[in-house]
Amino acid sequence: MVAFHRSSRARSVVPALASLGLVLGLRHWSGPAYAVKGTWEGAPATLKDGEFEAVLKGLEPSVSLPPITFKREGLSLSVENGHLNADYSTKFGAAHAFQLNVNDEHDWRAGLSTADASLRVRGHGPSLDNLFWEASQSGRADEVGDVQLDFNSDKEYNLTVTQDMLGELLGAKFGAKVRSTNAGVTGRLEARRQLPGHAALSYSVENPVGVYDVASSAHVGELTVPVLGGQAGLKLVHENSADSYQGSYSRKIQGGQAHVKASYKGDALGYNVSFGRSLEDLLSVDAGVHVGADEDGVYGQLTARRHLGEGVDAEYEAKARAHLGGEAGKPELAHALKLSNKLGYAQLLHGSDASPRLRVGYEFNA
Known part of the structure; x- marks a missing residue:
């Protein structure tokens, strides 16, 4: 975020914005x-x-x-956090929207959005030296999955592709998520399977951004099983060349809720047994x-x-x-x-x- 400072020019904006308020008819006060x-x-x-x-x-x-706001037909004049703001918003077409905000220090923001894309721009005064913009676009590609792309004027980008259902093998459903950034690519592959007795088993593997050594990836396996009217869980994690284990059990007892949790990580044993009741x-x-x-x-x-x-x-x-x-x-x-x-x-x-x-x-x- 660019740091903006008050100038003598900014003070001249105040009466202009106040005049805008009079033009609006200042008929609505909210807050x-x-x-x-x-x-x-x-x-x-x-x-x-x-x-x-x-x-x-x-x-x-x-x-x-x-904050105090006066609104009329898409135009508004407000005082918030010590600043006077003028806003304008409108819709055109079935799914297009435009927004513009200007304050008494010549800071301004503008945005244009549709159902699957958006562009946001901010700056200070008429100069384009401090101009910053960011854009995003989303959609679904056949046989690929949901696609989300974010990028900005600093040449930073983030491309994410998600496919919740890659396929099914031996009763297990597979999903994947891949994210590409300036620093590299990270991917997550997950398998989920429902077991008899309302139990569920899941396993995932995910590499750090830009690190493609399988040994450096995070592996997480989790099993949840209904037991004696409660829910038991076991979770195993391998990350950063270290293993950790966590077991838990939760059940309603005597009008309250009982929780039991035990964990082991880095040669340290942790546990917590609790009961809460109204x-x-x-x-x-x-x-x-x-x-x-x-x-x-x-x-x-x-x-x-x-x-x-x-x-x-x-x-x-x-x-x-x-x-x-x-x-x-x-x-x-x-x-x-x-x-x-x-x-x-x-x-x-x-x-x-x-x-x-x-x-x-x-x-x-x-």
Whole structure:
């Protein structure tokens, strides 16, 4: 992207664009309301000691202004991110479209598109020195597959040919994808087969861009099998002269979801066993729990939300992790309680590695 800078010429564009707005009739104003917010966080003792200056300083309003747009018959005038923009778009024919955008710094963009091709151009002012364009075309070639070509004024190109169904052999369906760039060619060949019992097996091989040594290609084999009401999977990968293995199992249990995953890569063993469940059917609040264990230790999280009445809502979250093995230490604990209504919120945070913190703030749309 070319970096553009404001000039004295740019300032002259503002009244011209403003006049365009008057010509449009400025009859339509779209865009969300602007957001006003402020927040402060500190030790609760700050309020007890009467140190309100820092609190009030943090609660000074911050305003996020929305884009404002006036539109009429394909022409629009807008203010967005501090810039004044004029846009024009139109359609002609069955599938042709044209777009043009100019802003108050003389930056401009134009685009022309059809059902299967597009051309996008951008520049700065009337000079063509900084002109940049990019084009794309897509289609389907008989007995070849889907073809996508992207290229630009920097002489970069990307040609992709995809054929999802090359053929079928011994019950396996074969597909391929070939991509050619300035750096070379990469290809991916994939075989997929459905097995008895709703199991599925797939295998793929793909070479890095411009590297045509088969030994350097990535080989991925994956097997998925329904087991005991759940889904089991085994994945084997050979890439960069290294092998890795991953096994997984997922199943719904007792109203929740259980996951088991184990992996082995580079002489390192990893695993994660977890269970998550909503507690809405057991408690009178919107709550959930998530517990698990991995190679670093055991962990858990509890969340709860409840409407207290009079427009006040309460949220509570607790997290815990205990490290096991040689690096075992004190458990890491953290919890937070938040009270909020449409005017603002107050949140108390506390953890084993930090002193209690109080966070207050507000946010509303105007």
